[in-house]
Amino acid sequence: MMDFLNDLLWGKVLLVLLVAVGIGFTVASRFVQFRYFGRMFSILGASQAFKRDEHGHLSSFQALVLSVAGRVGGGNIAGVAVAITLGGPGAVFWMWVVGLMGMATSFLECTLAQTYKQAGRKGTYRGGPAYYIVKGLGQRWSWMAGLYSILLLLTFGFAFTALQSYAVATSFGDAFGVPVLYSGIALAIVVGLIIFGGIKRIARVSEFLVPFMAVGYLLIAFAIVVMNISEIPAVLALIVKSAFGLEPAIGGGIGAAIMMGLKRGLFSNEAGLGSAPNVAAVAYVPHPANQGIVQAFSVFIDTLIICSATAFMILLSGIYDPASGNEVAGIAMTQAALADHVGEWGRIFVSVALLLFSFSTILYNYYLGENSLNFFSRDNRKLFNVFRVAIIALVCWGATTDLGTVFGFADVTMGLLAVVNLIALIFLFRKGLRILRDFDDQVRDGIEFPVFDANRHPDMNLDPNAWQLEPEDLQRINRKLGNDPGAMRD
Structure with missing residues (x-):
């Protein structure tokens, strides 16, 4: 039954939905993930000015690294190896495709999460798919928001936490x-x-932790690529040919390459799952599109950079050789590949990298679980403490248990999670474009810091308290605009 559901979700349903949302929003937004790619750096620089610790806010950069902490995990090290083993090198190509499309999807879902966020205690916010489903689609869709929250808790709060602990321990x-x-x-x-x-x-x-671990891993990967620079064209050709079934002796053919690329790509970058929007919503930013742009970049970091680094380390080594019947797979393949390049200390390096990646992901998974519980029981301290104890116990249990069944269960719940979120994104497609147009218009007018005015969208059921900028930020923005200190953009 589990295999049937996996084949149905990943082989048919998600293929259609991911393409529909990813390509659809890319075209409708006039390729927003590429238009504003360079602007992301200025947004992150400005975010430090908007980081108001005295008010309890989290900056756009903090939300970015928190989401990267979740995206960058075992999937970047072990997941890529699994994809190559089962789908051949062509799976890497389809992971890239999923990543590029996923940048637009992530922009849409994270912008919506920011738009519909709710103000919490002491300068914090809550938001995510459950919130934009209820507030954006209406109360009659509350069952869908509840279903999403339950799937989020099962997938990230429980299953993925156990899987990350298992990966670290083994x-x-x-x-x-x-x-x-x-x-x-x-x-x-x-x-x-x-x-x-x-x-x-x-x-x-x-x-x-996140910048430290990502930079260290990428430096090793870059050194390996430089050491094998002459072989890069051949590896790229192998990836592309395998992606379209032109290397029949490698992997499981084009079908397996596409399925594994989709599954492992989505597992790694999470674009379309709706997980990252839970974190994107906590940032204090002047406009929802700011965080959408930043979160699109986090997908690029995860899939186009870090996953590619792992793939090249494996394919440039002598470890991956399907013709020999080599059974090395998963994290062991990545460890063996790095050891093949730099010696036995490479195994230790991969273990330490996996520890850091998985540790940060467990923290991220915990927060997603807490946010799903918060949707049902707002800021219930006792419930959160019970959940925290459960997470600690789950980390111990996951490290000592054979998790074969949990892997299958997580694939199904992750697929269902994506289906629910992608359907919601299709329904909210026009509202996402509306927020983007508001941002585009201000950029076109030469405004350096576009500001979102919730009062301009009375039909969207927004929380105006979530869009009140602090007085000092309003003054700085208006000085840039040349307005009076107390004025808002008309």
Whole structure:
């Protein structure tokens, strides 16, 4: 039954929905992910000016690194290896396609999450697909928002947390001989110390950890590419030919390449799942499109950069050789590939990288689970504490358990999660374009910091308290506009 649902979701339903939303919004938005690619850097630079710790807000950059912490995980190291093993090198090409389309999808869903966010306590916000479904589509769709929240809790809060713990424990066991129970206990203790501090502590840890781990991993990958620069054209040709079934002896053919590229690409960058919007909504920004642009870039970082780095490390090594019947797969393949390039210390490096990637992802998964619970029971401290204890226990359990069934279950729930969110995005397509046009118009008028005025959209059921900029930010923006200090953009 699980296999049937997986084949139906990933082989048919999601293929249509991902293409419809990704390509549809790319065309309708006039290729927003490319038009504003360069602007992302100025938005991140300006976000530090909008970071108001005295008001309790999180900046756009903090929300970015928190979402990258979630996107960049075991899927970037083990997931790419699985995709290549089961779908051949061509799966990498389809991962790239999913990534480029996913940038537009991520822009849409994260912009909507920002638009429909709700003001919380002490300068914080809550938002995500459950919120834009109810507020954007109306109360009669509350069942759909509830279904999404349940699937989010099952997939990220529980299943993916156990899977990340399992990946870390098995990797450390392979590299260092550490018993999986000890790895699980140590990981659970550190996770517990952080998640009991709430979203702000998680964001502060991610703000330090994510750039460090991503840059370190990419430096190793870049060095390997330089060492094998003459072989790059052949590897690129292999990827493209395999993607279109022109290398029949490699992988499972074009069908397997497309399916694995879609599945592992979505697992890695999460564009369309609706997970990242839960984090995108917490940022304090002057316009929803700001965070949409930034989150589109996070998909680029995840799939086009980090996943590609893993793929090239594997395909440039002598480890991947399907003709020999080599059974090395998953994280072991990535470890073996790096060891083939740089020696046995490469196994240790991959284990440490996986620890950092998976650790940050567990923190991210916890927050998604908390946000799903918050939709049903607003800011219930006792419920959140029970969930935190459950996460700590799950980290220990996941490290010591064979999770074959959990993998299959997670694939199904992740597929259903994507279906629900993508259907909602189709219904909210025009509203997303409306917010983008508001941003486009202000950029066209030469406004450096476009500002979103919720009062201009009375029909959208927005929370005006979520769009009140702090006085000092209003003054700075209006000085840029040449307006009176207290004036808003007309």
